[in-house]
Amino acid sequence: MLTLLLGEDRQAGLREIIGTICERAQAGEAGQILIVPEQYSFEAERTLCQTGGDGISRFAEVLSFTRLASRVFSIYGGVSEEYLDEGGRLLCLYLAADRVKSQIKYYASSLLRPEFLKQLGKMLEEFMTYCVTPQQLLQAAGQMTGQQAQKLTELGLFYESYLSVCKTGRSDPVTRMTRLAEKLEQEDYCAGKRFYLAGFSDFTSVQLQILDAMLPQAEEMRVYLCTDGSDSGSFSCGTQTAKTLSRMAARRNVEVSRLRVKEKTDRSAALSFWLTHVLEPGGAAMDEQAEAVTLSQADSPAHACELAAGVIQKLVRSGARWREIAVAYTDEGYVRALRPMLQRAGIGAYFAGTVDILQKPLLQAILSAMQAASRFSYEDVMQYLKSGFSPLTADACDRLERYAYFWNIRGSQWLSDWTRHPDGFGHEFMDETQQTLLELNTWRAGGLEPLEALHKAWLSGRTVSERLRALSGFLEQTHFPETACEQTNELYRQGAAQAAQEQEQLYEILLTAMEQAELVLGGQEMELELFLQMFRMLLGCYQVGSIPANLDEVLVGSLDAMRALRSEYLLVLGADEGAFPAFSQAEGLLSDSERRSLLSLGVTLSPCAEERLERELGWTQLALQSARKRVWLISGSDQPSYLMARTKAILPQCKVLLQDACRFVPDRRALAAEAIREGKMWPLDPLTLQIKYEMEKRCGFSVSAISRETVQGLYGEKVGLSASKLDQFAGCRYAFFLRYGLKLEPWRQASFDAPVFGTFAHHVLECTVRDVMAQGGFHAVPRETVLRIAAQHMDEYAKNFMSAAQQTDERCAYLFRRNREEVLGIVENVADELRVSRFTPCDEELAFSDNGKLPPVIVETPDGQAVLSGFVDRVDTLDTPDGGYFRVIDYKTGHKEFDYTDLLCGQGLQMLLYLFAIERSKGSHEAAGRKSAGVLYVPGRVDVVSLEPGAGEAALSKKRQKDLVRQGLLLRDETVLQAMEPGDKPVFLPYEQNKKGELEGSLATKEQFALLEQFVAGSLRDLAGQIFSGAVAPNPIVRGPKVSSCMYCDYQNACHKDACRVAARFMKKVKAEEFWQTLERRKTDG
Structure with a gap:
């Protein structure tokens, strides 16, 4: 007998089925079997046990069609029959496609690609599921013309070849269902048993064959279908299924009865009304309060997830339990954003459904190792080394990664000794450097040894079997199984039960995939790249599953996964147009029009677009019915689902939740x-x-000052200062603390960037000036000789500061040649200036230190003593009848202006400090006792210039010379200025004469220099005092909306402006006149 239970309330229908089973069990009737879809078996078993009690298992059980097959085969034979899994099917498809490739034209270009084989597998699975044979396809192709005929012919050939391959090994899993139908037809397994089916909206052709075989023998078959009897809309799928089952029973002469499920789930009137009408067209509105249905639209999926997490937290605060809440997502992008939010907030959540196992650490480790052994890319090698499966410690991995990133290590560079300086260009190789390289190479060799062995084994092997044996050897060499077991145990210890359950299955999946590949393709030759693609897709065919590890957890799953579940509160995440409900395209290799053509020839496949939409509406209806108290529809798109507008139309007073209404607390x-x-x-x-x-x-939290003890621990008893440290502290105290206190260094790649170029240019200029002065000075040495001396020092620099590998590296050699030309231009410009100047260089790289020619600058503060050490690039002197003068020269390879605003902020004090230190110095130094003539910043680079089209060489020279004008501050003394560069129109110096003959530019009187000396000394004491006080709170300089210390700060990501108070210093651009007035005012005010 066939009993059709029909009703619009899915939960009520399931309760009716379960209630009937339990009533009959109480009467002592055994042999009752509830058949549900595979993914709902756990929920059905739990519901049956909750309703029927502990002893229900003696009278009833829950099976899926797959488990029913295992039960039948275990009794009547066939249980030992082996079937392909998803991975084995992919490999058999490769073999089948390879056998017929000579006959293929339409699909020839993509024939053996893994992506195509995966699509082909779905197509063949559909053929078998709908009981379509290769002969039917070939016959249909004979009745068509053109491209359709060619496609169907080739699909028929693939199908035949695939079935032929399966006959020589394991069968396709779909044929297991076909054999079940045959076995049930032959045996009396169903005799006297009662079968109940729930959770199905329709049945495939194979499933209908199984039911058709069960009907004549079964005592009763009771099927619940969610339908109101209509032939269109969300309930049409259930109606059509009821008709199909009725026709099937009539053919078997089995009595059919129809019963209506009158019971309704206890819901509010608004929610019941909404569930009944939201997916159906037309109908009147319910103009009453509808708190049970809430609509919300966020501006992005991430904000939609935040809103959903906030709703969950609010529900729990109001007394709900986590297990009463379910989240149904329509797109994987939402769950990827939601998972970390719930984890961080401590919300217990079970993520139902399948997961992308290729993103799991264990399989990522093996796949990255395989890719690394193939091409040794930086990303793949480091992903393997840091996976936890390599023999290296975390510290060794970090140091290897830093070096590899710094020097852009790729390919064969991983397999040879590293010889480049760990700190980059421009650093001398010391004993400590060699020791560091020795450690790095030891770690590199140890970590890369298994990869190198795998690489060599793959080079010598060609067949799939040889490649798999090499992979197996790699797993043994790296103790992969033992490490995987340790990681699983650690996950259990941490309480991550779901992750541990998945991890346990992953290594088995890896072994299964290797066994399947050996079994099906062992003797097949395959290029390494294709093998890697195939193996990756092979692993992706498998799935891992888990059961809830805790009783009280939020259930998170796809919308489809909610079709047979129950919850008090349901949040639909991703209620976007096109996703809720989903308007899916035809799967497989056939379009809807081609399916219609086949249907007209008697070949039935999966539904076309219209039927798929009705099925999707039915599934959406079943999923929404899982809620009993409240439903939220949340969109993260600017195009929400039409069902939200439909909801507003039928429930005008439904609740609308704004994006910020439920704050997510992370x-x-x-x-x-x-x-x-x-x-x-x-x-x-x-x-x-x-x-x-x-x-x-x-x-009132803010970054507080660090203690005196901490200051001493970080910086020492005497705080060592340099020009760069002072500029960093003056720019922002917090950045100084991170860099020089905590020693945090940003990651950079080695290149001839500004700092390296600066070191190179400084070295060449220093040595060239020294040698030229030793040969009589720039007035005596010809231009060609100066350039030859500079070139010699460039060669010496390459020899002393660049390894042999760097000198032979094409990229390094090109960059070095380019920089040589630029530095030669700078040398020529400096030589031109000194050739006309009466100031002569007396010292290069003048050191202010304990071991230097001049002592360091000592700064005394109430809290301690600071010591300023450093170098002056060049000191020039001049002798006149009125006495001697000196000037300080600094080569600047970056863009440098003499900025009065910077001076007021405490930046750019370096050269002025050294200028006044030399002026006050006593001793044998040549500049001692002379008067200061100023400071000059000499451009140490030749920039690319922009000219108008058609401009000649003269325009280029004029523009370039303008860029090479020195910056700085000079003594307003015409005698001294003429000694620096004679003439009324200086080319090199930063001043000029106006029409009145007055000097204008960056000039200062003796009195102003004296005032400046007091200001610089006071600024230095103030900065040192702040360091000793432990001040570390952020205080960046802001000079406009687009100019601030933060703009190019290396520590932006470590500066918590959202949590900490930032005492920004807003400064406007200060002109020279205003600067001197400020200094006068400060002197007057004390």
């Missing part, structure tokens, strides 16, 4: 902050409550 600390902000007594757990009390005490 962790206990944030939860405590939210409770403080709201000013309400929330039911917080003891740990969160304690955090709340602590935060209330620290509401």
Whole structure:
């Protein structure tokens, strides 16, 4: 007998089925079997046990069609029959396609590609599921013309070849269902048993064959279908299925009865009305309060997930349990954003459904190792080394990664000794350098040894079997199984039960994939790249599953996964147009029009677009019915689903939730902050409550000063200062603390960038000036000789500061040649200036230090002593009848202006400090006792210039010379200025004469220099005092909306401006006159 239970309430229908089973069990009737879809078996078993009690298993059981096959085969034979899994099917498809490739034209270009084989597998699975034979396809192709005929012919050939391959080994898993139908037809397994089916909206052709075989023998077959009897809309799929089953029973002369499920799930009137009408066209509106249905639109998927997480937290705070809440997503992008949010907030959640196992660490480790052994890319090698499966420690991996990133290590460079300086260009190779390289090479060799062995084995092997044996050897060499077991145990210890359950299955999947590849393609030759693609897709064919590890967890799953589940509260995440409901295209290799053509020839396949839409509406209806109290539709798109507008039409007073209405609290600390902000007594757990009390005490939080002991520990008893340190501290105290206190260095790649070029240019200029002065000075040495001396020092630099590998590297050689030409231009410009100047260089790289020609600058503060050490690039002197003068020269390879605003902020003091230190120095140094003539910043680079089209060489020279004008501050003394560069129109110096003959530019009187000396000394004491005081709070300089210390700061990501108070210093551009007035005012004010 066939009993069709029909009703619009899916939960009520399931309760009716379960209730009937339990009533008959109480009467002592055994042999009752509830058949549900595979993915709903756990929920059905739990519901049956909750309703029927502990003893229900003696009278009834829950099976899927797959488990039913295992039960039947275990009794009547066939249980030992082996079937292909998803991975084995992919490999058999490769073999089948290879056998017929000579007959293929339409699909010839993509024949053996893994992506095509995966699509082909879905197509052949559909053929078998709908009981279509190769002969039917070939016959249909004979009745068509053109491209359609060619496609169907080739698909028929693939199908025949695939079935032929399966006959020599394992069968396709779909044929297992066909054999089940045959076995049930032959045997009396169903005799006297009652079968119940729930959770199905329709059945495939193979499943209908199984039901057709069961009907004549079964005592009763009771099927629940969610339908109201209509032939269109969301209930049409259930109606058509009922008709199909009725016709099938009539052919078997089996009595059919139809029963209506009158019971309804206890829901509010608004929710019941909404579930009944939201997917059906037309109908009147319900103009009443509808708190049970809530609509919300966020501006992005991430914000939609934040809103959903905030709703969950609010529900729990109001007394709901996590297990009463379900989240149904329509797109994987939403769950990728939601998972870390729930984890961070401590919300217990079980993520149902399948996962992308290729993103799991264990398989990522093996896949990255395989790719690394193939091409040794930086990304693949480091991903393997840091996976936890390599023999290296985390510290060794970090140091290897830093070196490899710094020097852009690729390919064969991983397999040879590293000889480049760990600190980059321009550093001398010391004993410590060699020791560091020795450590790095030891780690490199140890970590790369298994990869190199795998690489060599793959080079010598050609067949799939040889490649798999090499991979197996790699797993043994790296102790992969033992490490995987240790990681699984650690996950259990950490309480990550779901991750541990998945991890346990991953290594088995890896072994299964290797066994399948050996079994099917072992003797097949395959290029390494194709083998890697195939193996990756082979692993991707498998799935891992898990069961909820805790009783109280939020259930998160796809919308389809909610079709047979129950919850009090349902959040639909991703209620976007085209996704809710989904308007899917035809799967496989056939379009809808081609399927219609086949249908007209008697070949039935999966539904076309219209039928797929009706099925999707039916599945959406079943999923929405999982909710009993409330439903939220949340969109993260600017095009929400039409069902949201439909909801607003039929429930005008439904609740609309704004994006910021339910604030997501990401962790206990944030939860405590939210409770403080709201000013309400929330039911917080003891740990969160304690955090709340602590935060209330620290509401005025800011970065406090570090202690005196910490200052000494970080910087020493005497704080060592340099020009760069002073500029960093003056620019922002927090950046100084991170760089020089905590020693945090940003990651960079080695290149001839500004710092390296600067070191190179400084070295060449220093040595060239020294040698030229030794040969009589720039007035005596010809231009060609000067350039030859500079070239010699460039060669010496390459020899002393660049390894042999760097000198032979094509990229390094090109960059070095380019920089040589630029530095030669700088040398020529410096020589031209000194050739006309009466100032002569007396010292290069003048050191201010304990071992230098001049002592360091000592800064005394009430809290301690700071010592400023450094170098002056060049000191020039001049002798006149009125006495001697000197000037300080600094080569600047970057863009440098003499900026009065920087001076007021404490930046750019370096050369002025050294200028006044030399002026006050006593001793044998040649500049001692002379008067200061100023400081000059000499451009140490030749920039590319922009000219108008058609401009000649003269325009280029004029523009370039303008860029090479020195910056700085000079003594307003015409005698001294003429000695630096004679003439009324200086080419090199930063001043000029106006029409009145007055000097204009960066000039200062003796009195102003004296005033400046006092200001510089005071600024230095103030900066040193702040360092000793432990000040580390951020205080960046802001000079406009697009100009600030933060703009190019290396530590932007470490600066928590959202949590810490930032005392920004807003500064406008200061002109020279205003600067001197400020210094006068400060002197007057004391």
